Amino acid sequence: MTDLSDIRREYNKGGLRRADLPANPMTLFATWMGQAREAELSDPTAMCVATVDASGQPFQRIVLLKRFDDNGFVFFTNLESRKAQQIAANAKISLLFPWHPLERQVAVTGQAEALSTAEVIKYFMSRPKESQIAAWVSKQSSKLSARQALESKFMEMKAKFAQGEIPLPKFWGGFLVRPSSIEFWQGGEHRLHDRFLYTKEASSWQIDRLAP
Known part of the structure; x- marks a missing residue:
């Protein structure tokens, strides 16, 4: 077994105090996302999406x-993918934004709901043609015999759609994750990190400090 126990560092980029927290967690999320973009982090919008299958395997x-926005977080995917099939069976979901260079994390739990076809079309048409x-x-999550098969299919479809707009595939869509909780984590010296948990209660949010 490779021992990694000696890899450690201090977190000293700043703290997070209760007095600085807005009543709405999406306000703080917008601030942190803006700062992640300003810091020119690689893929600041990347998030880890966790779902669970029928056996309970995450x-x-x-x-x-x-x-x-205030309603939640939106992402798009193939509706025949493993994640979409698992969401169809169990809409409970979690998201994690790992902004390590800023010594920050944002963890979200909530329910995923399918977006309307109109919302999906609007986004799909904004994508680069190659992405469409x-x-x-x-066929996301399905088994492939070789990469060449994927590349050959891409060239075939590129020729097919060489002229005109590319229609929305029936198997492609998106989800809105409505949060039930949002936790903000800010690294602190001596492992005394700052953690604040927003929990949805009716039309307001309960805020609690968590031990690191």
């Missing part, structure tokens, strides 16, 4: 956040 993968074609090509 799965995680990195997905890009495409929009957020890729959506048609990939």
Whole structure:
């Protein structure tokens, strides 16, 4: 077994205090997302999305956040993918934004609900043409005999859609994650990290400090 126990560092980029917290967690999330973008982090919108299968086995993968507001967090995916099938059976979901260079994490729990076709079309048409074609090509999470098969299918579909707009695949869509809790984690010296948990209660949010 490889021993990694000696890998450690101090977290000293600043703290998070109760007096500085807004009543709405999405206000703080917007501030932190803006600062992550200003810091020019690689993929600041990348989030780990966790779902659970019918046996209770959790799965995680990195997905890009495409929009957020007071209602929640939006991402898009192939509706035949493993994550989408698991969401269809169990809509409970969690998200994690790992902004390590800023010594921050944001963890979200909530329920995923399918977006309307109109919302999906609006986003799909904004994607680069190659990304639209890729959506048609990939049967996400299915087994492939070789990468060449995927590339050949891409070229085939590229030729097919060479003229005109690319239609929305019936198997492609998106989800809105409505949060029930949002935790903000800010690294602190001597492992005395600052953690604040927002929990949804009716139309307001309960805020609690958690031990690190």
